[in-house]
Amino acid sequence: MRLIIFTILASICIFNSILAQxxxxxxxxxxxxxxxxxxxxxxxxxxxxxxxxxxxxxxxxxxxxxxxxxxxxxxxxxxxxxxxxxxxxxxxxxxxxxxESADNTLQAVEIIGRRARTYKNAVSFAGTKTATLIKDIPQAISYVTKEIFADQQAYRIGDIVKNISGVNMFSGYDDFTFRGFRSGSSDSKMINGLRTVGIFGPQPILTNMERVEVIKGPASALFANTQPGGTMNYVTKKPLDESRKAISFTVGSFNTLRATADFTGRMNEDGSLLYRVNLGYEDGDSHRDLQKNKTFMIAPSVSFIPTKNTRINFDLVISQYKGKLDRGQPIFGATSGTDLTSTPPSFAIGEANDYHTNNVQYFTLSLNHQFSSRLSFNSSYMRFTWDEDLFEHRTSNSFALDSAGTQIPTLMGMQVINRVRKQVSDNLTNYLVYKVQTGKISHQWVAGLDYIQQTQPIGGGQSIARGYRKKDGNITTTYNPSDADNYVFENGLPVPNIPHFSLENPQYNVSYPHEYIFNVKQSYSPTKYYTFGAYLQGQLSIDRFKVLLALRQEFYRDVLNFKQPSEDKVKQEKLLPRLGLVYDITENINVYATYTESFQPQTSSILLNPELGGPFDPLSARMWEVGSKNELIQDRLSLNVALYRIEQNNILVNANDPSNPDLLQQRGQEVSKGIEIDVMGNILSNLSVTANYSYNDTRITESDNEEEIGRIKENAPFHQGGFWTKYTMNSGLLKGLGIGIGSNFVTNRVTFDTYTLGLKLPGYVVADAAVYYKVDRFNISVNFNNIFDKTHWTGGYSYTRLFPGAPRNYLLNVAYTF
CATH class of the missing domain: 2.60.40.1120 (Carboxypeptidase-like, regulatory domain)
Incomplete structure (x- = not known):
């Protein structure tokens, strides 16, 4: 330790002597x-x-x-x-x-990258499909910039949601709660405003991300079928017209090793051709047993500006994730109480040779052409491809059974899944923007057409081994004690197809598919859905008032048995309004009100199956929101406040009919209401801050099952929030030295087992800190996460699947810019 301290002090002296020359x-x-x-x-x-x-x-x-x-x-x-x-x-x-002030500094679409290097972002392209100041958008939009990513050494999307009010983890996957509602697979996530494929498992890495935005509440008037709680938009880094180059290396707890590179600048003298290349690599373990992460990303981007009126951008991203699918921490069964530490938080179930490989490729082509000072045309296309290869030993979401059919709380029922599949998403959006002045009213009108298509091509499938063995060689889904004579027994217990996993004495082995009887084999039929919408949006400004009017007609089509002789199609349509009003109290203080709706169609597999009890109406939601957006300290610090109420209707749930266990019914209504506060920016030039707080109450308000009415939604805490601040010395002997501190908290949450078995997730407070030192082109930083080693759970489903947060850990980063 003394040698390390001496080396650092000597290095500082050497650097200072060099700088003096x-x-x-x-x-x-x-x-x-x-x-x-x-x-x-x-x-x-x-x-x-x-x-x-x-x-x-x-x-x-x-x-x-x-x-x-x-x-x-x-x-x-x-x-x-x-x-x-x-x-x-x-x-x-x-x-x-x-x-000097610029008359028109905003791009129509984000083709050239953001130059700012602060926590604050002033403009959103996703909030209205045009470049609009966030303070002028009548809806809450939260964001996290790449500067916060760097200062917190965040590498995955789950690392940064603590900076966003009203958003928390639902599980350990790419799975979140927005304003009390769980995010969907692909209908709550966008890349540059275009729809992705819903990837189950690994979270996106942030290597090529400029910022992450969350449009709070329904966004169907912008993006077709979306979740009611919010939509997350990933904004990728774009080329800059100035040279910036950076490399960084990170080591840390859990055998973490990372390397990233970010190069951007001009490719020719006149700046008509710009480039950016982002590279990322990670190899490490996890705070969870058996889990490993091995990822890489290659992300080039090129912007071509042949004339002052035409801009074209091309992005390509190639990434791969190799690891295991972490199904969470199981604890002893409900008959033993709700002790979340009956197994260690690091405890995971599986075998040593399990694997989960995900390949993601997507490319985006964007065009902006300015016909005149009033009229412009914008077009973007993205193809997103994901394929998965999975082999895993996981829980059957139940405990072992004894001869009488009683659960054994220390033995976990198991299953083995081998799965291969692929999904492809195509997005095309085209719209015209027309600006005009009529008297004292400034108009900006957007008229456009969107097309979204997602397919699952032929060739996918999965095999599952589970259940109990019978004497005749067959496998049954579960053990039936009334037919015990026909089952195979060993040590007085019915023999499972997959050996039970002991929570008291875990054993991790190397096992292969040929050792099991795969009693469920499923070939995935090709599937396809597509939706197209036409919309008109007007942004009108007169004196201190700004009005947003939007109307979208959506045409949704879901194809069952795609490309098969029995192909069938379901049509669902919806007219979606959006109305917002902004009033400038002062130049820096705005108040707003908004009303908007969303919808999510039911799938064809549900609507075309008469045994499920349909037909069913689409899920629909509507939101009322009021708030204030404030620009403080010469527009360097933003303070945003939002109050909202969201109603979601027609939720599909199981009808609990013993004669038809697959029968569904529609629950009447769920309501979310609350308040959110976000602060971000610079208090001083060397003092940055981001802070957030939210109160949310999401409950079932209407249901045919009276016992459900009043129940709180899963993983939707009443209170959550946090802050992060960084202070850097800019003069004196300690110039270049910086300190970062932060904390985040979440209150108690209910799970799927709360109202039947009493399982709740406790609230927690986690504190983080960091030390930075910058000299010349070198940046050295050390981040200490969960410095008080608080045991906590970021999300969870049930007794068999909980998701603990990481214990105390550190990350050491060395970066160089040139």
Whole structure:
């Protein structure tokens, strides 16, 4: 330890002595009205060294070799400025900059990347399908930028949802709760506003992400069939018209090893061709037994700007995840109480040679063409492909049975699943944007057509081995004690097809498919659904009022037995309105109100099966929301507050009919209501903060089963929130040293076993901290997560499947920019 401390101190002294031989540049950035601009970006183009201005508009860049350089200063809403400066060794060069307001600084679609390097993001393209200031959108939109990813050393989407109000983990998968409602597979997730395939299992990594946005509440008026609680939009990094290059290496707990690279800049002198390449690699274990992560990602992006009126962008992402599918922590059965630590939180069930491989490829092509100052055309297409190869030993979601059919709480029933499948999604969106001024009213109209298609091609299938063995060699789904004489027994217990797993004395072996009798074999029939919609949206502004009016007609088609002789099609249609109003109390304080609806069609496999009790109406939801959006400290800090009520109707549930166990019925209504608060940005130029809090109450309000009325929805806590702040010394002997601290909390949650067996997940508070040191182009950081080693559960289903959070751990990162 002494050697490490001595090495660090010696390195700092050496760096300081090197810096003393260079020159520096300092100055003040102002606007045309002589106002100081805080957090403007100042960059030396030749060596890519940069900084941001403080609350007085002042900047300072040290350790620049003698020579002539180009200084670029940029700030949202202002035209960037480039000036030539001469640096003299041992001297400080003074260079003040004045920026002029830009009439039109927002792209129509996000083809060129975001230059800002702060926690705050001002613009959303997904909230209205046009580049609109978030404060002018009459609906809550939360986000997390890549700067927060870096400061928290977040690598997966699950690492950063704690920064978003009203969002928490439902399980350990790519599976969340938005405002009390569970996210769906593919109808709550977008990439650049385009629909993905719903991947079950591994969470997306953040290597190529610029930010993650959550559009709160129904978003069907924008994106067709969506979940009522919210829609998550992943915004990928786009090329920049300035050179930035960075590499980083990370090691840490659980044998973690990561490497990333991010290169961007011009490919030709005039800047008409830009590029960006993101690379990511990870190899590590987990805080969960047996679990391993091995991922890689290659993500190139090219922007072509042949004229000032035409912009084209192409993104390609190739990624692979190799590991095991973590089915969660099982605990002793309900007959032994609800002790969540009856097994260690690290405890997992499986075999040593289980595997789960996921390959994801997607590419996006986007076009923006400006016909005139009033009319533009936008088009985007994305093809998303996912294939899965799975072999796993997992629970049967039940405990072993003795000869009398009674559960044995320390022995877990097991099954083996071998699965191969592929899914492909195609998205195409085309729309025109028309801007016009009529008297005092400014109009922006959007008219468009969307097409979404998802298919599962022929060739997929799965085999399942489970149940109990009978003397005649057959396998039954479960053990029937009234027919005990026909079952095989060993040590007084009915013999399962897959050996039971002991929770008291776990054994991990190497097992293969030929050892089991696969009594369930299923070939996946080709499937297809497609939906197309036409919409019209108007954004009108007069004095301090802004009005958003939108209407979308959706045509949904689900094909059963696709490409088979018995092919059949289900048609479902919906007219979706959206109405919002924004009022500017002051230049920096807005209040808003909104009403919007969503729908989710029932699948053809349900609607065309008469034994299930249909026909059924589509799921529908509507939301009322009011709130305030505030820009503070010279627009460097945002404070957003939202109050909402969401009603979801026509939820399908099992009818609990003994004569027809598959019979379904529609539950009347579920209601979510609450309040959310989000704060993010810079208090000072060297003090960044993100904070959030939400209160949510989501319950069943109407049901034919009176016992259900008033029940709280699963994994929907009443209270949750957190904060993260980073402070960096910008002068003195400790210049470049930074400290980060944060915490997040979640209150108690119910599970699927709460109202039958009494299982609840306890609330928790987790604290994190980090230390940073930046010198010249090097960044060194150490993050300490869960520093008080709090045992906690981020989500869970039942006694057989709980998802513990990570114990105390660390990550050490070294990064270099050039």
């Amino acid at each position: 260079s020159g520096s540049i300092t100055g003040i950035v102002k606007d045309e009205n002589n106002n100081h601009l805080m957090a403007a970006t100042v960059l030396v183009l030749e060596n890519n060294i940069g900084t941001t201005t403080d609350e007085n508009g002042k900047y300072s860049i040290n350790s620049i070799d003698e020579g002539t350089y180009t200084l670029r200063v940029s700030y949202l809403g202002y035209e960037p400025v480039e000036v030539t400066v001469d640096i003299i060794s041992g001297k400080e060069t003074q260079q003040d900059i004045a920026l």
